Every structure is written in structure tokens, then in C-alpha cells.
Amino acid sequence: MAPQDDSYPGVSYVMPVLNEVDYVAGAVSAILRQEYPGAQQLILALGPSTDGTTELVEQLLRDDPRVTFVYNPETHIPVGMNLAVRASEHPIIVRVDAHSELSAGYTLRAVQTLQRTGAANVGGLMNGQGRTPFQSAVARAYNSKFGLGGGAYHSGRAEGPAESAYLGVFRREVLLDVGLYDESLRRGEDWELNLRIRAAGHRVWFDPELTVTYWPRENWRKLARQFFTTGVWRAELVRRYRTKNPWRFFAPPLLVLAVPVAVIVLALQLTGVLSGLLGVIASLVYLAPVAYLLLVVWVSFVREPGETVRDRLIFLIVLPTMHLSWGAGFLRGILRGGRDTLDTSRSAG
Template sequence: MDHAPPISVIMPLLNEEQHLGEAVEAILDQRYPGELELVLAIGRGHDDTLGVARELARRDHRIIVVENPSGRTPDALNLAVGAANHEIIVRVDGHGFLSPGYIERAVTVLEETGAANVGGVMYAEGSSSFEKAVAIAMRSSLGVGGARFHTGGHAGPADTVYLGVFRRSWLTTVGGYDARFSRAQDWELNYRLRQAGGTVWFDPELRVRYRPRPTFRRLARQYRDYGRWRRVVAREHQGSINARYLAAPTALVANVVGLVGGFVWAPLWIVPGTYATAITVGGLVIGRRDGLAVAARVPAVLATMHGSWGWGFLTSRPGQLLPETDEG
């Protein structure tokens, strides 16, 4: 870069003791040519994430540690932005690991496009057979629809992106992250940025490795919360919903109606039968390159993602924002 402006990297954290060192190392090893600081906002969890963060800060003066009493992600993000010293804000998560050159390219694209926010691909990558199956599903349109930040695609304006590299002035303009949103705060913020006239820019060359949830239970909870909070966003911002977000709840209702109604009129069983066949065949196909142990898990992973997202969307309570914490 001919000109490398100073940047502040912010990372909200809760119960990330095990992987925090690796995530921080991936940031500090970016070799960004300008000044860089890293703000860690730590929630009060059940492990020693705060202790690990303080030790890392003791070793490297570029690290700033702030405590987040609520443990909620939007509070952590706003506290970190408040503690940051620079105009360009780079958001990173404890579950994510930046690819080499990510920050330099993101800042370059931010300046070239004049965007309010620049982001890229959430590239899921697992270690166990189950995590690998989840990663395959998350990278496939069969699992998450056509979202470019999951599946890739062409560079250009987008509804939302994974994480993001922001101009602080735009965050100030829209009032930062809405602390009422325990989930979906990225999507909600990007919606307000676009409504205020800013551009959210997707660049497929910006890749962040993401570690999936390691069990069916945690995966189901994650996707239930995704569905629940996406509906909260839709209520808060009328007209923000689209067909992709309605696919999972529609499929869940159709399958339940078909399964139960089939006892009265047998042809209705074709609905859940067709769905089961589609995710079984599709799951085996998209997972075949990783071997049978992984591929065999993909259909159940797809069903868990679809069903949990749909259930969360359908059962999301109306008329309020839910005061949840961001664990697991």
C-alpha cells in the first residue's frame, strides 16, 4: 500500500480460552504495513479468557483489554469501538481466523470503493468428522441458500457480509451496533448502513476461516437463534425479509403438515419424503470428497440447520427484542 492508515481490530470474546491465542496470533501476524492495535472485549464466562487476554496484552503493547460485564456480543462490540483509537475498524470473532493479507486488502478495497463496510467469505473449516460435515453444509447453497458470504461469488455491493471493515464515521452516523440484538447484529447494522446511503461491499478474496460448532446440540442452538433473531430484524425493519429467509420455516411447516396429514391422506407423505430424499442425496454428493465418515453426517447436519432455523423463526416472540447472552 502507498498509504497504510492506522487501524483498530476489535474482537468480542466469551469463553474462548482454548482458541484465543491462535486467533490473536492470526491477527498480529497479518503484517499490516501501518499502525495496528487490537481491542479484546471480554465477557464474564466460565473459563479464563480474561486471564489469557491480559497475559497476551502484557506481552504485546498493541493489545488493549476491556471487560464486557453483560457478556453480550453487541455490548462487547460497542465497548471495543469506544476503546479503539483509529478511524478504520476491523471486526474479528474468536471463532474466526483471518487469511494472510486480509487486513491490507480489506483496507485497500475500503478506500478504493468508498464503502461504509467491506467484508468477505465466512469459510467454514472443521477438524472432526462432524465439524467437517457442518463446514460442507455451511459452504453449500443446499445448506444456507445463495448468501455470497457463505458460498462465494462476484465482488460488489451486498446486503450483508461476514464481520466487516468499517469507517468509524459510518458507525457513528448510524449509532453503532444496536445493543438490543443479541444475534443478527451484523445483518441489522448493515441494513441501517445501506438505509443511510452507505455501501456494503463484498470481496470474495477476503476469507476468514471459521470453526463450526462441534455437536448437534450446539449447532441446533446456533441455528435456532439465527432464525429467531432474523425474524426480530424483520419485525424491526419492515421490508427487510426475502424469500431465502422464508425457505427454512416454509420447509419445516410443509414437512410437519405432510408427515401428520399423511396419516389422514397418504399422498401428503410425498412432501417429507421428497425433502428427506433431497437432503440425503444432496448431502452425500456435496460431502463425497471428504470421505464416507463425513458425507454420511451431512444429511443430518442439513436437516438440523434447516429445522432449527425454521423453528427459531416460527417461534420468535413478537413485540420484543430478546435479552439473551451469546454463549456457545
């Protein structure tokens, strides 16, 4: 890090950590390499990990006095974030996840953008990356407009005001004024927080010059769990905030509903229950799933530099997993709410 210059506002990095033994060292290293002139501290909100993360964090604490921690026995991200923010010392809060790595110059650029725009929160691009063919396929989906619905921080657009921000670099006083993260949520806490920030009259800002490397889930089971849980909690947010949610969030659950309806119609047609003009009209239900299948195949086999046929086949599995898991979770959440649904993709198993 650069020598400290007190003319720059101090920053506190806050990071929730649970079962991240393969990623937390990289995330911490990227923070400690930031060449930011102001004072800095890193607060890890450490959950009760079972994969060796706690022991690794203890070593990181010994290696650098700028690293400290708060214990988060409840494991939930919003709870850990609030504990870390309350323990922070500086006027700028930089949120970081253990599955992410800040790019060089991230902090300085973000603070300059805060000052230049007067925003309360700024964020940039999520740059998905993979270490294995499966993880690389998930990363490609994260970076695709088709994969996650076209949010600015996934696919990018011009700098300007935004609905939400990936991770986020905040003015601490604004976080405290709006009541910090909603601890009743288990996913979607960032979107909900940014909604309250904007409702309070502040600005959320997207700066495409800010980039963060994100390492997605490593296998199919964890990916499906993650997206199912995300869908459940997005539905909970729809229940709470109704029309304030973007329309794109309703596409995956409608697709999930269309698939069984199409199967039922096909069975009725094959058995002769639906025939004639009524059968022709009923065939319209095939349009959505067939169009989706063709689109997935087309997107999967668009050539990317360095991709093999195997990579594209994996991507062909990854996309429907993300969309259908999210949609199924959304339908459950609409019917039952979030309740006690947890993101078990963060477990060690």
C-alpha cells in the same frame, strides 16, 4: 507485522470474546501476523468466561502491547462491539470473531478495497473449516449454497455491492454516524447494522479476495442451540423490518410447518378420515418434506475430496439440524419476538 507507515490509515481490530479458550489464541495470532504498514491495535471485548479464556487473554495482554481489552459484563456481542469501537483509536475498524482467523494480507487488501470503492464496509468469504469430523461437516454446510441459503460470503460471487458483509472492515466515522450496533439484538446484529449503513446512503461491498477461516460449533447440541437462537432473532428482524428481509429466510420455517402437517394428513388418511379425491389432494402436503429429504440425501452423498462414508452420514445429520433448528426458532420468534432468547451455544458447557 511490517514497520509502521503513517501514510496508511491506522486500524483497530475489535473482537468479542466469551468462553473461547480453544480459539482466541489462534484468532489473535492471525491478527498479529497481519503485514499491514499502518498503525494497529487489537481490542478484546471480554465477557465473564468460565472456561479459562480470561486467564489466557491476560497472558496475551502481557505478551504483546498491541493487545488491550474492555470488559463486557453483559456478554452480548453488540454491547461488546460498541464498547470496543468506542475505545478504538484508528479510523478503520476491523471486526474479528474469536472463532475466526484472518487470512494473510487480509487487512491491507480490505483497506485498499475501502479506498478503491469508496465503500463504508467491506467483507469477503467465510471459509468454514473443521478440526473434527463433526465440525468439518458443519463447515461443509457453511460453505454450501444449500446449507445457508446462498449468501455471497458463504459461497462467493463476483466482486460488487452487497446486502451485508461477513465480519466487516468499516470506516469508523460511518459506524458512529449510524449509531453503532443495535444493543437490543442478540443475533443478526451485522445484517441490521449493514441495513442502516445502506439506508444512510453508504455502500457495503463484497470482495471475494478477502477470506476468513471460521471454526463452527463443535457438537450437535451447540449447533442446534446456535441455529435456534439465530432463527429467533431473524424473526425479530422480520417483525421490525418486514419486507426488507430476503425471501430465502422464510424457507426453513415453512419446512418446519410442513412436517407436522404431513404427519397429521398421513394419520387422517390411515384412519380413513381423508379419502377419495380429498385424500389425493391432501397428499400434496408430502411434496415439500419428501423433496427436502431427497435433496438432503443427494447433497450429503455428493463426493467431496477425502470424505468417508462416515463423514457423509454426519453431514446428513448436520444439514437438517441447521435448517430445522433455524426454522423452529424463527416460528417462535415470529410469535413471541426475540425477548430474552440468548445464544447458549457460547457457554462453556
